[in-house]
Amino acid sequence: MKRKHLVAIILILVIAFLVIAGIYLAGSNIQVLDPKGPIALKERNLIYVALALSLIVVLPVYGLTIAFVIRYREGNKKAKYSPNLHGNWAAETIWWLIPSTIIAVLAVIAWNSSHSLDPYKPIASVNKPINIQVIAEDWKWLFIYPKENIASVNYFQFPVNVPLNFNITADAPMNSFWIPQLGGQIYAMPGMDTQLHLMATSKGSYYGSSANISGTGFAGMNFTAQASSLSSYNEWIKTVKNTGIKLNPSSYYNLARPSSYNPISYYSSVSNGLFLSVINKYMTPIQNNNSNNSSGNNNNNNNMNMNGMSM
Amino acid sequence: MPEIVAKTPNFITDIDSENKTIFGFWVYIMTDCVLFASLFATYAVLHNNTFGGPSGSQIFSLPYILTETIILLTSSFTCGLGILSARNKHKNKVLFWFGVTFLLGLAFLLMELNDFHHLAVIGDSWRRSGFLSAFFTLVGTHGAHITVGLLWMLTMLIRIWQVGLSKANVRRLTLLSIFWHFLDLIWIFIFTIVYLFGVMKV
């Protein structure tokens, strides 16, 4: 009797726990499952499809395991015992074929979606896209609008239903540019230029972060992607232009120094080709007389043997 | 009553030991292959990253490398002659041929070190660019293996001179020769992929 009571109590507790958890989760912002843009929407649906296809295999596995353990336990003398049953081609064929078929279907989906959801693929739209250059710094995000000639830190705004063309680099170790409610991430790497194409279909403030560790302050590398109406967006541009702070090599140098949890800040103009110069900084040697490093990258490549054997 | 029959010690007999050890050594050689493959792959990715410094065609001298190659290939030949002598139990011939192999290997190594030294002195060391890092490391790793092989050879020469061509020593010479020929094979790849392709700007 005691065992039955124990099982009943455990079952009640588990169900209560699950109910509470369900209520909590229903009110939570499960961002990846709550897309606000076409890319995130398609990516979410892929998750669902893959999950559903997998369940075709998983549910029978669970069912059979429970059934076999109960039926063929050694206390149950009624069950048939076939100690020499160790092969059956029909059974084997079935459980090779069914998973293979499911994987084949999923493979086609994976191949097609890899192409249709390629981060480098522009989003088709009647509206003209906005180009935004993104630089991952230690430990904040810099957003440059080359056409509007403004820049901002840890915040950027854009109108809904307008495609965003991101060019992304880093002046820092490898980072990853991720706005879960708008779409998947791509790495931000020094000396490289990666692309991402996103769009928002609803207004809102969307959470963004760096999804690859880049040093001590990386947890503070959060930013906000604000999708607004076109008029609010134009207002915002005006506000930024009124700050009067220029982003030039000197102010950029100060910005690039390590800092984390940076508050939002704006720059009303950006010197020409800043983004490109940040990339090129890593790709071209500076013509010094005895060193071959580029600015800011001075570790160990001058002729003074600082890190080798010193006898 | 079970019979107790005392016999000569069996397993691990000499034959089994040799067979097992040579097999294990081939397995090790396979892992060394993978190591070199990783270095070759890295070289392939980085060989154009000259970062303003020299490219292969600017620093490689084919006649010099050809000389190194002939020296190393000859040492493989003399090594083979050494093994034949070992099978025929001619201790003095073994010492002679492996001695020649050692000297040839040493000459190869010294030529390589000279080349490296020259490059470092004129400022084109491994710090200069990704290409040079990959070059020095790939060729240098081969050189490090050659050094180990030479040390091994020297040790074998001393031991065989002291103790003679015991079964164990002949087995060890066999392993050494496998190692030496393997290094020769790797050198052929280096010669082709690094130097030849580098000069031809492939």
Add this chain to the structure above:
Amino acid sequence: MLDFANLLGKLHGNIFPSDIMTIGAALSMVGIGLLIVIYLTISKRWHWLFREWLTSVDHKKIGIMYIIVAIVMLIRGGADALLLRTQQATSVGSSHGIVSANTFQQIFSAHGTIMIFFAAMGLMFGLINLVLPLLIGARDVAFPFLNLTGFWLFAAGMILVNLSLGVGEFSAAGWLAYPPLSELRYSPGVGVDYWIWSLQIAGIGSLFSGINFLSTIVKMRARGMNLMKMPMFVWSVLGSMLLVLFAFPILTATLSLLFLDRTLGMHFFTASGGGNAMMYVNLIWAWGHPEVYILILPAFGVFSEVVATFSKKRLFGYTTMVWAIAAITILSFSVWLHHFFTMGAGADVNGFFGIMTMVIAIPTGVKLFNWLATMFRGRISLKLPMYWFLGFVALFTVGGVAGVVMAVPPADFQLHNSLFLVAHFHTMIVGGVLFGYFAGINYWFPKFTGFKLNERIGRYAFWCWVIGFLLAFVPLYILGLMGATRRIDHYSASLGWQPLFIVAGIGAGIIGLGVVLTLAQIVYSIWKRKDNLDYSGDPWDGRTLEWSIPSPAPFYNFAVVPEVDSIDAYWEQKKSASAKTRQAKVVYEDIVMPKNAPESVIIGMFAIGLGFGFVWHIWALVVVCFIGIIVTVIIRTTSEDPHEYVLKASVIEKIEKDALLRSKAHA
């Protein structure tokens, strides 16, 4: 030129930890070490320890040493995990938790490194060492000296990791130390160098074990045991060791290249100078993906043995299972890019690797079905090893589904590096690897000790592990979907993540309880061993050769090398009549056994010095230890002494007869 400041390299100034957590942890380690030293001195057991254990080339003793080190590191890694969970449950909004960001990053880097390289690999090599020769009817592994040396290199790596806790710091760049973060510019301290050298040294130990076990399987099977009659565990070890031999050299090369960047100013992976950080990512995962299959294959092998034995039925579909292992082994080299779909390789490349990743799920699923088919119409005995198998079915399936979802590249764009990923791989490693090795330890324990592990405490431990795991990691799957990235030491309150982190913290605590109970199970079983003694050598009515010898297994394994003519050789022998007649006509012969190898310990000690010297740039120490290793190796390998002794037939006969008498008396 020879001033003392330079002689000590970078080992000066601020080398000891400054935060209370690290200091406490380091001091506890030192304290425990001191207690052990004092105990050994007072009870005068140093000589015993050296002779019976540290220099022993008996594969069973080496196996036990591996497992002890692995369990110690499991505890260390688990303590790290508790700290991580506590930090993430409390560091919200204006609070920044219990440790600084940098300390947090060192803790998770250490946690991952320790768990994979020392806990999981240690349990694996330990278990393989214990049983592989017995399963194939061999008296030893192919190269006993290499075996012990491999263990001491593993131990040297372990010591270096733990040294970093008290002297210097550990890497803060994650368990795989991607550049440019791990390059000198962004990680100027010694942390990454500790990471490099402990792994480099332990990795060479792994290579030695790979050579050894592969040669053992190929060359030392009992007569009549052709490949298709080997126990499935042996097949799984064969696959795993082939992976070791092809994958670990890549790790050796990659660690060396990172070291060269940091120490000699090279430009393999630097952001500038012509380096290519993406090359590192490719190389490290070309090793890293096979590594996880290295870990899981032997666990699958354990399950094959356990399910067959405890269903009293032959393993279903032997041939298919072999092909599945072969498929998994080969395919595991074709999927590595799925670890960085988001690095921008392009749709074709991503698509190819995504498909290959899904394909490898097929043979894995097939194995699961074959185990179920083994249970079908069997007589299932729910002993602890079967509990661990059932726990594996429950958890591994979930983790596998998560893996298939992430194998679709655009889906992975939203899940990469999130806590969903973290939950996935923990499900595979805890639910798959760890549960498999726990099943193996429970299953084979009586063979090496002569008594079984306590079932009741074992069940309590099992439930703590399963329930703790679910509480700790289901919230993480959800958090990943909520946009939580991994490795963060702080987050904003408005995200609503804290309740889930708190539940995860409770779950981690319950897993901790599970660890305690696992240890308690072992300790209690040893204390109360007289209640659980097994005199028959075959407590589970087993099917394979290891159960045909007495328990605890004699140091020479088999008095008479068996001859085999079927799968499940011992089961067939038991069922046939010949077993009884064979007993009467045993012919004992002298056996050649290998002697102890103190050289392995010496090499291990020099390896520690070598690693320490490289880390702190103490070049004199590096040179001395390097020469020390070379001299030791030369002395050992040029000696005409075969390092063996002859074990007389009369000694063997006595041991065997005693065991037979004991088992008859307690039948």
